[in-house]
Amino acid sequence: MSDFERNKDQVQASVQAGASLVGRVTMIITDAIGSIAKEVGDFVTDGIEMREAAKAARLDEARRSPENDLDSIDGIESDATEPDRIEPDELNG
16 A cells, blocks of 8 residues: 555545534534524513413402403403413513
8 A cells, every 4th residue: 555545545534534523513503502492482482471471360350359440451451361362562561
């Protein structure tokens, strides 16, 4: 085996090892980004659910209080107690 052929084999093995390493690192980064996106999405979903629950609790509390007029509570009509019927602009507080 000539020196040229040995050097060619060494370069080829090095390039293959480097490409394999880059592929594994890329896969790790891709999985990490996907996991981060999922966790952030779950966090935002939890926040939305808490806001809807708080709004429903305020409406329920107002409904139980006889001195409150349900139609004047935060500008929301009384039929908006179902979370599916609450519009995003009604969740300001």
